[in-house]
Amino acid sequence: FMQQAISAECRAAIIDAAITAPTAGCQSLYTLLDITDQEIKDRLAVLCDNQPFIAKAPLVIVFLADCQRWLDAYEYAGVQARKPGVGDLTLAIADAVIAAQNSVVAAESLGICSCYIGDITENEEEVRELLALDDYVYPAALLVYGYPSESHARRKKPARFNKDYLVQKNQYRRFSKQEHEAMFDKRGDLQHGQTFEHYIEKFCTRKYMSDFSLEMQRSVQKYVDRFE
Secondary structure, eight states, X not given: OOSOOOOHHHHHHHHHHHHTSOOGGGOOOEEEEEOOOHHHHHHHHHHTTSOXXXXXXXXXXXXXXXXXXXXXXXXXXXXXXXXXXXXXHHHHHHHHHHHHHHXXXXXXXXXXXXXXXXXXXXXXXXXXXXXXXXXXXEEEEEEEEEOOOHHHHHSOOOOOOOHHHHOOOSSOOOOOHHHHHHHHHHHTOSOTTOOHHHHHHHHIIIIITSHHHHHHHHHHHHHHHTTO
């Protein structure tokens, strides 16, 4: 990001776009944490896989899947309600991420770029303490926003899989090995004589079986355990 502040008007427009997003049953099963405390930004940058640009971003928002607020409302009204379950959590995560993506589109329209930080789901104990999260609150997404540098604005967007492999009709089906090879080849992953097997082995080691991925599984399971 450029070292350029985001105006109060633009910040408000981004947040307003988020909270007007579609939501299940008009419940708004999320809370937005607008992180303005630099010490919290600095700590998030460390906890989220040591990414310094998080601390430098002019706008940092954590989108929380919030099943606590309605539970409190039921209690205050004297209603005997069940405890939130995993189904409630998944619905709240969808609400939070829909709101997050609405904010991304709004920011883009203002010339402001954004980046999702998946690592917010790691280090459950430290993140929970840092953000003072209640039991039925889950950090569904962390987004950082800022004005793009000239080089970033010119950068070509990473290729996606061809839509033939992403869009199916009516019922799901798994692809054959040959179709997988074609899928990665068309995306441009199998270049300079690299085989499908070699590319997938490297990717699995670097991402799927990495330490940060395993930590994410541990942390997310601890969050989910509270809903079971």
